[in-house]
Amino acid sequence: MDRKVKHRLERGFSLIEVTVAITIFAFFATAFLASQGYNVQDSILSQEQLTLQLLAEREINKLVIDPPKFNNVTANSKETKKFEESEYKDYEYTLEMKKLTIPDFAQLFAQKGGATKEGEEAYDGDYYNKNQQGGAARNTSVEKMIFEEMKKNIEKMIWQARITVTNKETKYSFTLSTFLTNYNEKVQLNVSF
Secondary structure (H helix, E strand, O other), X not given: OOHHHHHHHHHOOOHHHHHHHHHHHHHHHHHHXXXXXXXXXXXXXXXXXXXXXXXXXHHHHHHHHOOOXXXXXXXXXXXXXXXXXXXXXXXXXXXXXXXXXXXXXXXXXXXXXXXXXXXXXXXXXXXXXXXXXXXXXXXXXXXXXXXXXXXXXXXXHEEEEEEEEEEOOOOOEEEEEXXXXXXXXXXXXXXXX
16 A cells, blocks of 8 residues: 555544534535425425315315205305314304395496496496497396396305314415305295386
């Protein structure tokens, strides 16, 4: 063996070489541990989101299968409840019920005075007075009467429900909405000519 190499092996590493090696090792170890920490944090957050979604879907399904009694007290109600299971003791949910509201006839068909300014500018005439070619006046009283009856029936029969599940500790939440049908309400067809 060469004398210089043999001497170097006997002497060991210099302080600078050891410092550089430790610095490189510390850099890679820090990067590895930080990435593992982010992976664990992302996994915990993902698990939390899945739990919130599962609980919200479960409560929405309960509402669809067994809808509450629909009445004026139920309209625009908001109540917060806790889950009965011990593993979900840190979670609560808020149920909001609202009647479906449909805009009136003038807003839907951009009648002058019934629509927004942008809607009036986009529509070049008055739905009640002219057809699209600007010809004779159009009789829309029957259309309006049918629309109003349908609107009353739909607003009685279809309700909106929204469930918001919240973890009380982390303050994370998940919201899910659906429409519910009031099967106790009868369709009224009182259209007379």
